[in-house]
Amino acid sequence: MxxxxxxxxxxxxxxxxxxxxxxxxxxxxxxxxxxxxxxxxxxxxxxxxxxxxxxxxxxxxxxxxxxxxxxxxxxxxxxxxxxxxxxxxxxxxxxxxxxxxxxxxxxxxxxxxxxxxxxxxxxxxxxxxRCDIVKLGRLEYETITYDHPAREVAGVTLRPGQKIANIHIPSSGEPFDLNARLQSYKLAYDFFKDLRQGGPLVCICHSWLLYPEYRKVLSDASNIIGFQDDFTILEIDDGAFDDAWRVFGPAADGPTAQLPEDTSMQRAFKKHLLTGGKNGSALGVLVFDGERLLK
Structure with a gap:
């Protein structure tokens, strides 16, 4: 100690x-x-x-x-x-x-x-x-084994059993705009040479931030929507808003009508919840060639 x-x-x-x-x-x-x-x-x-x-x-x-x-x-x-x-x-x-x-x-x-x-x-x-995760710029990258069905995205085939980087978005308060994200992807492209094996960087992410329904909640200028645009969505999971505490803090456990409205995101999500909007998460894949995102 x-x-x-x-x-x-x-x-x-x-x-x-x-x-x-x-x-x-x-x-x-x-x-x-x-x-x-x-x-x-x-x-x-x-x-x-x-x-x-x-x-x-x-x-x-x-x-x-x-x-x-x-x-x-x-x-x-x-x-x-x-x-x-x-x-x-x-x-x-x-x-x-x-x-x-x-x-x-x-x-x-x-x-x-x-x-x-x-x-x-x-x-x-x-x-x-276990040393299975690193933070490179704005984002964290966990080395995992891909365990979803085989898929082809942007000319790259994902296969079960393949080692891949899994992106996490920490609540660091740092900028989350396109420039910050691209800087992180470039750092990851250089860091994960063994995973790339001479090809592009391939990452997956499973997060509430990728849930397509939230496009109706947030403005097109939102960095969350920009983050969604970095990915090709593979799977959508409808369900409860388990990450409400990330938006509303401890008030998330209380009545929806009493949720705080201190930020634009809180106001948007409170309206979404009060009007019966759908919630959930999604799995997406990102392909980056060192300079640009591939679709």
């Missing part, structure tokens, strides 16, 4: 001062032996969050620190070993810290939704400690 590394991580990933103070104060209340034991258990048991949960809950109960904060601190302390693993794979320290900036995004989301710095989406993180 290296507090010097915690401080370094928070500095390099841009934690707000208030969050840094809260984390350092909470860290002082934790049992270092219990945290180090949990980190060893995490690495020795294939980063299994379900098995780890009782240990984290026990640390939270013993210390009197919110379990969300304990999760956030645990993941930060565990990142020290991950840093060495990323470097051993030839991934730069700059990319490592950019990737683990995700801990900051989730800490801020946790404060907004739960009232404390930490995380409530700990299930998301094993891929970070």
């Amino acid at each position: 290296n507090k010097d590394f915690l401080q370094l991580l928070m500095e390099r990933t841009g934690f707000p001062d208030e969050a840094k103070t809260a984390y350092m104060e909470a860290a002082g209340r934790l049992d270092p032996g219990a945290v180090d034991g949990a980190i060893s258990f995490f690495y020795e048991n294939d980063f299994d969050i379900a098995q780890l949960t009782p240990l984290i809950e026990d640390i939270a109960e013993t210390s009197g620190v919110s379990v969300h904060t304990v999760w956030g601190l645990f993941l930060a302390f565990a990142a020290e070993r991950a840093r060495g693993d990323y470097l051993a794979q030839g991934i730069s320290e700059e990319v490592f810290f950019a990737t683990f900036s995700d801990l900051r995004y989730k800490a801020i989301e946790c404060m907004h939704n739960k009232g404390v710095y930490g995380t409530f989406v700990q299930f998301w993180y094993p891929i970070f400690y």
Whole structure:
């Protein structure tokens, strides 16, 4: 439980001062032996969050620190070993810290939704400690195995079992316009030479941001609509608006009529929900040749 590394991580990933103070104060209340034991258990048991949960809950109960904060601190302390693993794979320290900036995004989301710095989406993180994800510019890219039906898009054939990059859109607050996205795709094109094997960069993304129905909700100038245009949509999944908390925060759990209208996106989605609009997500594929998106 290296507090010097915690401080370094928070500095390099841009934690707000208030969050840094809260984390350092909470860290002082934790049992270092219990945290180090949990980190060893995490690495020795294939980063299994379900098995780890009782240990984290026990640390939270013993210390009197919110379990969300304990999760956030645990993941930060565990990142020290991950840093060495990323470097051993030839991934730069700059990319490592950019990737683990995700801990900051989730800490801020946790404060907004739960009232404390930490995380409530700990299930998301094993891929970070397996070194299966990197942040390159605006977007995160997870290396996965394609497990959907074979498809041909822009002259490229996707086959089950093929290694491919899966795009995630972190809540970093950075620009999300076409220029920012293209810069990220170019970085990924250079980074994923092994996946490309001399061809274009092929990525998939499964997200609520790709759901075509939301074209009726957002303006044509929306960066979300622009992001949809980067992809060829393969599958559409209609369902509940499970990501409403990303738009409305903790108010998403309340009555639709009482949802906040503080932003244009909130106003648009509230109207959509009140008028019985459809919700869901979609799977899309992006093909990029290093300079332009191919369709």
